[in-house]
Amino acid sequence: MENWINDIENIEFESHGPVRRLLKTVVINPLINYIPAGITKGLLKLTKSELAHANWNDPGGWRSMVISYEGNPGQIADKLLVTGGSVPTALRNRKRLGATVLTKLIEESDSDDAHILCLGAGPGITIIEALKRANGAAHATLVDISNDAFEYGQQLADSEGVGHKVRYILGDVRNIDDLLHEPPDIVTMIGICEYLTDEQIIEIIVAAASVMPAGASIVFNSISKRHGTDRFFRRVFGLHMNHRSPEELQVLMSEAGFMNFTAIPEPLGVYHMIVGRRKA
Numbered sequence: 423m424e425n426w427i428n429d430i431e432n433i434e435f436e437s438h439g440p441v442r443r444l445l446k447t448v449v450i451n452p453l454i455n456y457i458p459a460g461i462t463k464g465l466l467k468l469t470k471s472e473l474a475h476a477n478w479n480d481p482g483g484w485r486s487m488v489i490s491y492e493g494n495p496g497q498i499a500d501k502l503l504v505t506g507g508s509v510p511t512a513l514r515n516r517k518r519l520g521a522t523v524l525t526k527l528i529e530e531s532d533s534d535d536a537h538i539l540c541l542g543a544g545p546g547i548t549i550i551e552a553l554k555r556a557n558g559a560a561h562a563t564l565v566d567i568s569n570d571a572f573e574y575g576q577q578l579a580d581s582e583g584v585g586h587k588v589r590y591i592l593g594d595v596r597n598i599d600d601l602l603h604e605p606p607d608i609v610t611m612i613g614i615c616e617y618l619t620d621e622q623i624i625e626i627i628v629a630a631a632s633v634m635p636a637g638a639s640i641v642f643n644s645i646s647k648r649h650g651t652d653r654f655f656r657r658v659f660g661l662h663m664n665h666r667s668p669e670e671l672q673v674l675m676s677e678a679g680f681m682n683f684t685a686i687p688e689p690l691g692v693y694h695m696i697v698g699r700r701k702a
């Protein structure tokens with residue numbers, strides 16, 4: 423993994439300067455955390471915030487991820503939240519970091535046609551980017567409990583020239599051993615652990631481990647409270663995220679059969695992307 427350092431250093435991350443960080447800590451975060459939730463919700467409804475509606479309809483769902491990833495919403499409230507908010511900015515960094523890590527794993531795979539299994543995939547934006555960039559054959563199976571995102575994902579993959587490399591499966595990832603007939607070389611759990619309890623993560627990881635050969639990679643992310651807006655997300659968006667350190671997640675993953683972890687932070691320190699290997 424040492425030879426990845428250049429690729430990671432060359433990622434065009436977004437970061438916040440010292441003045442903005444100070445303003446957020448002293449003024450903006452306390453304001454958005456402590457203004458009565460009814461007032462903030464009213465303002466978001468009045469300004470027709472797509473991000474707020476996406477979260478109210480499906481807290482932590484794929485649509486709100488896509489709005490943050492794209493980073494160019496139409497509504498004024500969304501512009502402020504998506505371009506200035508720490509979580510949306512860190513999400514775009516996570517996508518860039520995830521795509522680079524997956525590209526490297528595909529290129530380092532011993533397989534002639536690496537198989538990537540994406541759990542809780544949504545439309546699969548990060549893996550589509552990696553499939554487009556990787557030098558080396560690869561294909562992905564994308565599993566989600568809801569098929570809402572599949573049409574959007576397939577169209578995106580088609581437009582990026584990798585439509586023939588993705589296959590969407592509707593299903594609960596806890597039953598992955600029943601859904602899958604081809605062992606994966608790489609498994610991803612991006613943007614999902616923060617919405618699950620420890621017990622649910624272990625259930626999913628044990629199921630994933632059962633279809634993975636020894637040495638296969640798993641890629642997942644942690645989230646820390648460094649964004650400073652957990653109270654806002656819980657009260658206004660109805661989003662209850664479970665914040666865990668990379669070490670806490672690694673303990674769960676090792677209980678379920680993984681080892682040799684490497685954790686890479688994005689510059690805001692909100693997310694770490696973590697790679698582990700299936701034990702023999």
Ligand SMILES: C[S@@+](CC[C@H](N)C(=O)[O-])C[C@H]1O[C@@H](n2cnc3c(N)ncnc32)[C@H](O)[C@@H]1O
Binds near residue numbers: 487543547566613
């Ligand atoms: C926040 S989205 C993340 C989507 C994508 N991985 C990304 O990073 O943009 C979480 C996704 O996990 C899916 N999900 C949650 N629990 C699941 C389960 N038990 N089985 C399959 N998918 C699940 C949701 O439907 C949702 O699309």
